[in-house]
Amino acid sequence: MEIAKAYDPKEAEEHHYARWEASGCFAPEINENPDAEKFSIVIPPPNVTGTLHMGHALQHTLMDVLTRWKRMRGYRTLFLVGVDHAGISTQLMVTRQLKKDEHKSPQDIGREAFTEKVWEWKNKYGDVITRQIRKEGLSVDWSRERFTMEEGLSTAVREVFVRLYEEGWIYRGTRIVNWCPRDKTVLSDLEVKEEKAKDGKLYYLVYPIKGADEKLTVATTRPETMLGDTAVAVNPEDERYKHLIGKTILLPLTNREIPIIADDYVESEFGTGAVKITPAHDPNDWEISQRHNLELLVVMNDDATMNEAAGKNFAGLDRYAAREKVVMEFEKLGLLEKIEDYEVTLPHCERCKTVIEPLLSEQWFAKMDEMRDQALKLLREENSPRFFPEVPHKKVYTLWLENLRDWTISRQLWWGHQIPAWYDKDGNIFVAHSKEEAALKAGTEELTQDNDVLDTWFSSALWPFSTMGWNGSEPGAIAPGFSSPGSKNPGAIAFGSDKASDLETFYPTDVLVTGRDIIRLWVSRMVMTGLKFTGKKPFDDVIIHGTVLDKNGQRMSKTKNNGIDPLEVFEKFGVDATRMTLAGSATGIDFAWRDEKVESYRNFANKIWNAWRFCLMNSEGASVNPDILETDLRSLKDQRNQPFGSPSLADWWIEARLIKTAKAVNFALDTYQFHEAVQLLYHFFWDDFCGWYIELVKDVITGEIQSELPAEMKLVVQSKARSRIITILEQSLRLLHPFMPFLTEELWQQLPGVGSHLHNPAYRSAEKTIMLTEFPRGNDKTWEAAERTMTYVIELISKVRNIRAEMNIKSSDKVAIHIAAVDTEMLDAFRGNEAQILKLAKADSIVFENPSKFPKASAKAVLTGNAEIAIPLQGLIDFDKERSRLSVQIEKLDIELQRLNGQLSNANFVEKAPAEKVNELRERQVEIGQQIRTLGNNLEALK
């Protein structure tokens, strides 16, 4: 059969996913073992408007590696997928589209029509991200796909809102809030990004004092807000202003008279020591106003233009135009003292980058105190959740909870969960699960629902349990010390009844994988609501992955246009290579993206392809059979080192390596050290399996051995060897599968002898696929003798190759290897693998003899274990070169010997260091001393 020389990922990527999905491999129901342990993980729901970026790809890869690994280990596995309605982003996107297509604003068409448009948009474009998730190869259960706006999850949202309201944790209040004048909605503190302004200025405005010649200067970065000033504050201890306290100011540009008050908040050293107080437009000023009962004067509209209260000269002006005009007027009046350059950071809307306007506004807030205390208690008593890496994320999480402020949960949007609160004509509030329920409570049908929707994160906070069917009717185990849930919910609607037990089976989840930027926004809130509403923590472990930076170490951003599109990388190098690259970066650490890195994993995929190609080209009479591995090797002690024996030393050794690697990979994944697992697999497959094993057994496999064995025996040995190599390959593919699902499935399917009998016992009746095979566990068995003996062979071959290269021996020239060794194990190893040594070292003979018999004109080297070798170079030897070669080696060894001598002659070391360590160094000292003497003699002989 013709097999391509290079792996083309396209075909594998196109073929397997649909089959996996269709045959139900991703759903937990595939597991037939009623006693199977469960493993569950929920995807951080990407925005329905979103497209895949590198951060997703990294996060998704880690989750899928864990899921595929656990599934192969026999766990009943659920990787739950879904998308977030992403209130602001989606509304913005559809608004833009509406404007483009119909030249209309949302207000033009009204709320109902607009939300209908959004749903249309969602149905049309909302699957972009889910298609991309399929492309990534994620083994998520699409039959349980969720959307935060679907009925079930909305029920959960209403239930939580009602319950928190009834318990008094949700309230409506008037506060200074973060207002985005462009999106015309309030934002939570976490949706606001502080950024340095380019041309910040500090304006010094002079305020005349009533009934005095004195004037007071205040400094401000926002002069336009002076129109809303209702006081000027000074520090009560400030000698400069003490006498002014209680007097009033004639506020310029207005006809108002405002008091001079004293408040500790004012720092005398800053600015002029006098602060203008604008309670309706600054959070600190608002605090002061509450203490002093100051008047609140709102001078701005919700689009950041000035309103009537600002005076008719300013009404209608944009805030920046008003600023200029105020400054101009002050200058005209001679009341502008100076303008200084001043570095100022301003809050910006995370989504649209508009400068936030602090505004006095009536909103819904959630007081998280009780839930916060539960979360902190869980953290302190059980160290849960555990963060990986723990530093610094545990601290960020703790500090945030400790300083938690009330959460602004209402948004002035149309796309989202409309707040389940209704008002009667007198403005009384009725919070209920439905209008019918509200009507019952109100005793009237004449109700209007609150216009606002909830912060998108309100529904995200419930994600781990709302997606699994929680609707408030589930009793839920209540952890001791935690308050019991509120009154039963009469309006709760049962949904997804066939999956109703998911909550019981899969909640809490096992691990959460997410980025550090949403620890506070999301992780903390899931913990809080999870504890409160289910009585259980939503997950045990939280893996915080790093940030993928561009090749210059810069954060990727749309404005810098330095983003790397994962889909382009998939296209160029394949999904599997990309996944290896992402999983191969250390957990939690930021790293700069390098195409070269993916390229090397693309090469790795190709290496695997070619190893497979070799095995397949020589697979006649062979089939995958894991039983032959250990059973066959068990009898090895009796027959090891037989020439062309099967199993041979190489067989023995590669299985030792496989078992060790499997053990280490399992451990690495258990501790979330993905990069460690990747390194182990890369090294095992490339160096051990391809570099040594294939080369060592190649001749047996291809039938090119020159042995004295009878032909029938030769065939038996050959087909056994073929089955073994193909079995080792199959085991390797299983180990690689969680990382490289497409390639491994593609290759596995075509191996002879594979079938569902290789599946983990939990999946025996499923259609054959590598993703359901048993993940090799490895064990603690060590075959030290095999590894040690193999080291002798490897060292011998390497030393001969080194001599060949350094002495410029043509690759077509065969050499003779003269070996002087005393260790019987070593001698056995060399004799038993003579054919392989000859081939790999390009030699035609091995001579065992005393070093005194070594031909004079030889290049020489020493081996570990007091052995020497010589390569005769009759006529070809360059004595100068050989002398310098030997000198360099002696020099290197001597440096090490000096260090050892120094250490061992240090009485303190010998006395205090562990005896084991001291012995180790002594042995090394003897070994090196011996080698130096031998090399020295050889060098001497050349003089």
Next chain:
RNA sequence: GCCGACUUAGCUCAGUGGUAGAGCACUCGCUUCACACGCGAUAGGCCACAAGUUCGAACCUUGUAGUCGGCACCA
């Protein structure tokens, strides 16, 4: 202002209280029948700097410098 992380080969990064590692790039040699996306062989580092703890420090402690984050404040 406070807190944290990072600083290791030319580049990107692993790493452990006891001889410093990988991939890529570089140098030399190979069209060897799985693979040139390959094979073989080299070269390359006082592990940012300084002090301390220790028999022993790249690793632990403290300080310094640089880089990058987070938080707070910003009249």
